Amino acid sequence: MRDMKRITNAAALSVFWFAGLTTVVLLGAVILYVFVNGIGHINLAFIFTRPHGVNAEGGIWPMIVATLYVTGLAMLIVTPIAVLAAVYLAEYAVQGRLVRTIRFAADTLAGVPSIVMGLFGLAFFVEGLGIGFSVLSGALALSFLMLPIVMRTTEEAIRAVPKYIRWGSYGLGATKWQTVSRITIPAAMPRIITGIILATGRAVGETAVVIFTMGTMIFTPVLPTDPGRSMTVHLYQMAMEGINLPAAFGTALLLMVMILFFNLSARWLLRRNRRMQG
Amino acid sequence: MNHTLAELQSGVAPAADPTVKIAVKGLDFFYGDFQALTDITCDIRDNAVTAFIGPSGCGKSTFLRCFNRMNDLIIGTKHAGLITLDGQDIYAPGVDPVDLRRRIGMIFQQPNPFPMSIYDNVAYGPRLHGMKKKADLDEVVETSLKRANVWKEVKDILGRGGLTLSGGQQQRLCIARVLAVQPDVLLMDEPCSAIDPTSVQKIEDLMAELKSSVTIIIVTHNMQQAARVSDETAFFLQEVMGEPAMLVEFGRTAEIFTSPKDKRTEDYITGRFG
Structure with missing residues (x-):
């Protein structure tokens, strides 16, 4: 009986262990494959x-x-809107139906397939507003994708600021705005920036949205109204049209390095700030 | 002491006694439908330390937060009755709670320095109220840290984060932060319950020094502390769970602790319950 229990325990443990190992191996395999095929290029x-x-x-x-242009522009568009909306939601709005609706809308927006967002961008920005295939159209469409991510992480970050710290500020005769702008937002800033960086990393890797809105033309954009081809779109064309698979892998590797860089800098920022405050 | 309705409504305390800093008359307090305090009447003396004692959950902290209208920040609270500061009704329509909180500082149970440098923590209040010159700020920061008995420990590390200090130092930093806006009244909500004994000693010392210029009200669970630091003591009690708490006895600390008039006070201070 006791042996049976021990065996069950060991079996369960090895299943969990195996599942965990699979995740790591999969990630390792993808990275290694891209690296081996791309590094030579x-x-x-x-x-x-x-x-x-x-x-x-x-x-x-x-x-x-x-790629950097469209992502950077999208980040500039999204950050003020998302952060202000989040501050409103977390600090000012009366918690009730409206707030729940806004939150639900944001969560749903985050779940919209990116190709649908691309189609919308094509119909609305490129055709409807007549901006044409351009970095600006791409950035606007991408900002739809980033908005819910930045807004929700910012809202969580603001809510995570302890109540007694705000009370300390109110207790000194600070108004609500003084407390929000001088205490709450600065205290939440590392996590807000982390959210922005993670959303940016997501946008860098986005393909469907930009193929519909920025086009596929090989062009070094200078003005926001110039068209361009993102790295992801380039990668797609090189691979699917069988033009140059090694170049596709080279592009893929660079892309992964960029995204890794975003993720690592987000972690670094968080950790550095924790050390400064702790 | 009977007052006409007109006197109460006029918002001015009748027969203003100059030694009374805060006067409370017939205060009821509610969280939504729950009544937390009933019919509290007492006078808080100027330039003295008043201690609020009583078992947990008896409304001491709630009462304390009425004085700087901190309860306004909690949704669904309401009150009835009158509280005056220097004879002025603090809940009168013209009174801005933001101005009031500048005159009535508050120290919380959990030290709550802002996530910024020691210097900026102390300079925060003066800056809020428009002080900009570096020299002025430097002076306020130094004076306040000295009054809060923490200057010697931090004078060489003013640029370091406030959260890097020990709990007791943090609490004294918070006291300095409040003193920097020069309040007339200091509310202390169990300021010593989360810190080390050495710091407790320092905080008790500074209370004795401060009371010549600031009226202090302290909520404490520690009866020895109440006996040591206070001039007057108020004993609160919630006799039945779910019913509002009341002020059982209020008087000179020496008398409350040596010859309480009420049996319940005696039972509490002799440790029979609580």
């Missing part, structure tokens, strides 16, 4: 020159610029 010329030939040889500089 990456050099300075690949990063800093334009494509040539049938766009299969040469570098991917225009795509890198377009």
